[in-house]
């Protein structure tokens with residue numbers, strides 16, 4: 001089969017021929033029909049999740065969906081032909097967090113699909129059966145690839161912060177796949193959404209794919225905090241701020257503009273970036289600063305249903321074949337992408 005291979009952490013991807021993998025007893029083999037080519041994968045390629053030399057060469061790619069093509073001997077709940085999408089985290093299934101349905105907090109964490117196991121930048125991928133979640137009828141494979149992370153992560157954020165119609169939600173980095181689906185989802189839950197990004201072309205894209213409940217805000221320049229106040233009712237500021245970017249200056253502006261009782265959510269996995277407000281600022285505004293870590297399996301399944309039901313539209317900006325994947329990653333590194341590019345290995 002054809003596969004995109006990372007020879008070593010931080011190196012260029014190459015397109016190679018590999019043997020079709022056989023599933024282990026507890027795995028299924030999936031004929032890959034759609035896989036997101038995303039900034040999260042780029043971070044993994046650069047060694048941002050794990051840079052153990054024993055893990056490379058590696059086929060990256062984790063935001064994928066496809067058709068079950070073979071099942072391991074011990075798999076009883078999946079059959080050839082089932083439509084599945086992948087859960088990103090390799091979890092133990094036995095710890096307290098896994099048992100209570102919070103696999104994203106697994107305490108015997110096994111790593112990430114596409115980092116600690118072979119991923120889906122290929123025609124076929126093996127996956128633990130426990131990571132293969134159902135794709136609802138009516139949802140395309142590319143939509144299911146969006147659900148796997150691009151919408152599941154926003155759903156986890158919205159449920160953690162209980163986003164509803166009293167909220168003004170500021171999304172920092174709104175043009176990326178997480179930002180654009182979060183903007184749509186928060187609006188669908190009744191919130192007023194301020195979608196912030198630093199480039200006019202990216203903001204125009206957000207404007208084109210979201211409804212009237214989403215207002216775009218230019219986050220460039222020095223007066224972002226004032227722009228936020230003027231964009232909120234009575235100048236009260238946003239009640240929920242979600243930082244998808246990790247730019248500390250922008251986060252400081254958003255913190256300064258935060259409404260009383262507001263919540264700030266960080267998704268940044270960059271190392272060596274810190275944000276430390278004075279303790280009294282938490283008290284004066286009764287503010288909360290939260291980290292958000294992917295999503296539970298149930299939330300991935302619910303994200304897929306939200307897309308199947310049309311409550312949120314999957315924003316797929318481009319579909320490419322395997323040969324184009326290295327150049328898409330070059331564009332991601334150059335900041336030249338918005339929305340989500342999806343790989344279809346049959347192209």
Ligand SMILES: [Zn+2]
Pocket residue numbers: 091092093094095096097098099103105106107108109
């Ligand atoms: Zn666990």
